[in-house]
Amino acid sequence: MGLTTERKKELIRTYGENETDTGSAPVQIALLTERIKELTEHLNVHKKDFSSQRGLRKMVGQRRRLLKYVKRQNFAAYKELIQRLGIRGV
Numbered sequence: 001m002g003l004t005t006e007r008k009k010e011l012i013r014t015y016g017e018n019e020t021d022t023g024s025a026p027v028q029i030a031l032l033t034e035r036i037k038e039l040t041e042h043l044n045v046h047k048k049d050f051s052s053q054r055g056l057r058k059m060v061g062q063r064r065r066l067l068k069y070v071k072r073q074n075f076a077a078y079k080e081l082i083q084r085l086g087i088r089g090v
Contacts, residue, residue: 002035002038003031003034003035003038007034008031011027011030011031011034012027014030015027015029015030015081015084025066025069025070025073026070026077026081028066029063029066029067029070029081029085030085032059032062032063032066033063033085033087035059036056036059036060036063039052039055039056039059040056043056067081067082
């Protein structure tokens, strides 16, 4: 469980402005989305893992706040990001 280093680097390359751009909002959103997908799969098997459910809710909230920030800053980038990540049926 958890993201591998190679997968993190790939996401940073895809969504960041350069190789070392780990803090920008699109990169953080992409990493959170990947972690949310993995945790959702885990919870489909382990339905009573309540501490992981809480962690999932916290990650979803963090991603929602970051998406709200990106939407406020650059709406076109927001639309492209949610389309590329496959979140929010628009």
